[in-house]
Amino acid sequence: MADLSAVLADLTAEYDELDTVVATLAESEWARATPSAGWTIAHQIAHLAWTDDVAALAVTDPAEFQREVQKALSDVGGFVDRAAAERATQPPAELLASWRSGRVALVTALAAVPDATKLAWFGPPMSAASMATARLMETWAHGQDVADALGVTRTPTARLRHVAHIGARTRDFAYLLNDRPVPAEQFRVELSAPDGELWTWGPADATQRVTGPALDFCWLVTQRRHRSDLALRAEGAEAGEWLGIAQAFAGSPGTGRAPAPAS
Template sequence: MVDLTALLADLAAESEQLDALVAPLPPETWARPTPAPGWTVGHQIAHLAWTDEMARLAATDAAAFYASVTSAPDVSRLVDDAAERFLAPPAELLDRWRGGRAALADALTAVPPGEKLPWYGTRMSPASMATARIMETWAHGEDVADALGVTRTPTARLRHVAHLGFRTLGHGFAAHGRALPTAPVRVELTAPDGDTWAFGPADAADRVTGPALDFCLLVTQRRHRADLALVATGETAGEWLDVAQAFAGPPGTGREPRAASGTGVPA
């Protein structure tokens, strides 16, 4: 059984690491562009504050969550519009984000056993929601780190991101309008401490191997496949690395190869 308390502790640790990175920044640096087109450092934190609020709403008032989706004037711009709406001066935004993530932890803890929470195009257990929040916090933290020219040290918390990336194999194909694969895929990743994280049948012919960090960057679409040391064996595995997407919603645009963008920061 998944330990929700441990997941929430890892979510808090991931959030605190990013908080420590942005809290000392002067206001002008919050306005610095990140690799996500049109998004500044402030937009990245505003997005996390908004998604934490939406997750809390899903855990406490499903009807209000659904109303927030159906009342959106343009669903295709839901994420961008929300980031703009939640944007605020750094001190105010930090307070909102910190309060929101604490409220989310309390809300997820209070969900009755076995209950599923509504989300965008799916339903999730509290444990899955916490895992998704870890993934989002880490991924948007990467955008912030890229904008600041900071290289973050990978932690064991990446296992949550890698596991979610593996579990969403079918979602990646479906989001791109492709038939769901029938061949199983084995994933073997080298963890930050040198251990091996493995997912999927050990005897699967299709396989993905490489660094856990690279796999996480791929499934969150923070790096192009060409810039990563991942090896795919088999047709299904190869196609998967082109459509992998650990986040809900429509397919992302991904990032251009660094060589193609002509810069050390992904386009």
């Protein structure tokens, strides 16, 4: 079981890293387009702020959170974009301040959740540590969109392990989401961490295997890079199929990214 305090410390560090990227942007830069179609930098931060606030509601006010769920069910295909668009209209200074206060409130609320408590969410209920891990994954992924929009190269950290863990554990979800039968055999995932350590998931003797850099795997499962641009290797037809549909985030199948232009 994940150590909640350690996950929250990593989540806070992920928040802070993205904050340093956007904190000094000129107001006009917040309108810069990101690789997510139709989303500016303001949309990216607005989405994170909204989701952090809703996650805090799930912890502190379950009844109000269920009202948010009902709103989402009335517009399944558009509620995420709508929420981001609404908040993105705020002046950048106000948006930044609301994201900062909201994420502190979420971390504080999660830290107080009793052990073994399951929190309601838009999908299956989850533990506080799982919710914190999911928030870290989303912050990292949307932070990548912001970095790409600004031409910023981020230094990978050990926090990628949280993202990779979700990516490995959502294999079955990706198959179901794409209306494909879930493979009976578990896969082996072996990833080279930023510090050279080997991170692994699945049985060591599995015939279906995925290997490569952890950063590339995280880019793949968050659909921030096209598979052809990544140094990931699949052994076995089913493992190869998975790399074409892998998705660590909730929602309908993502469209992913186009391959990088040939240099």
